[in-house]
């Protein structure tokens with residue numbers, strides 16, 4: 472079974488639009504983009520379009536690559552204080568001269584719709600309500616819809632980033648899974664993955680997870696988005712997108728699997744809208 476992220480995302484976006492229509496004012500999302508990374512520019516454009524389609528305002532702040540850390544912090548403080556802004560998002564990655572942790576820490580946790588601030592990360596780790604990072608949140612929604620109760624299942628998360636691996640592991644633990652976080656120093660990774668009823672691959676290495684690593688019937692969530700040479704492509708395109716999982720091999724063994732593209736990616740933006748709506752609803756109370 473292929474898990475259709477586009478369909479999940481369309482349903483969630485429609486639900487968000489309904490929620491927005493019930494508010495007494497238009498919710499606003501501020502999106503800050505530093506530099507001109509082409510992939511980031513595409514994601515930021517998609518976020519703005521998705522906002523408008525859901526009835527929200529999108530405040531876009533494109534900044535030159537040489538923007539200083541102090542100027543970026545000043546902008547974040549300005550957005551923290553702006554009553555029209557319910558959510559603040561600083562698109563990652565940031566240029567090397569900027570300390571991303573310092574920028575994230577400057578965001579008001581109540582407007583941190585990316586769920587990246589230490590406050591929201593701590594809330595998730597301790598089981599308190601807060602904003603949950605969009606990619607793991609979307610992955611968890613699809614997992615629960617596909618598998619139902621996850622209690623007691625063995626879950627292996629490959630990758631220990633703050634934006635996917637760690638929050639994903641916390642969410643799985645919250646659903647009473649037995650969770651292993653594997654990473655680049657894990658010994659005998661294929662054997663670790665073979666134990667898993669749920670595999671979440673978030674390593675950023677094209678097609679690293681092979682079909683014979685997957686336990687028959689397991690659910691595979693592929694978070695990787697890797698652009699690779701498409702010499703063999705019949706569409707004529709020079710590059711193509713692949714995940715961290717060798718899809719054709721894994722699909723033959725897995726019970727359910729997310730594709731790339733069309734899996735977790737579309738849910739990332741839908742969950743961003745959901746978190747922005749939640750922020751606006753909290754402000755209205």
Ligand SMILES: Nc1nc2c(c(=O)[nH]1)N[C@@H](CN(C=O)c1ccc(C(=O)N[C@@H](CCC(=O)O)C(=O)O)cc1)CN2
Pocket residue numbers: 513514560561562563564585605606696712731732733734735736737738739740
């Ligand atoms: N501040 C943030 N920065 C980044 C995040 C994030 O959640 N917050 N995540 C990623 C990029 N990202 C959103 O920002 C993102 C990545 C991928 C997709 C998506 O829909 N992908 C499509 C394929 C798109 C393509 O053709 O390139 C898919 O998988 O089907 C949406 C959002 C890093 N930065």
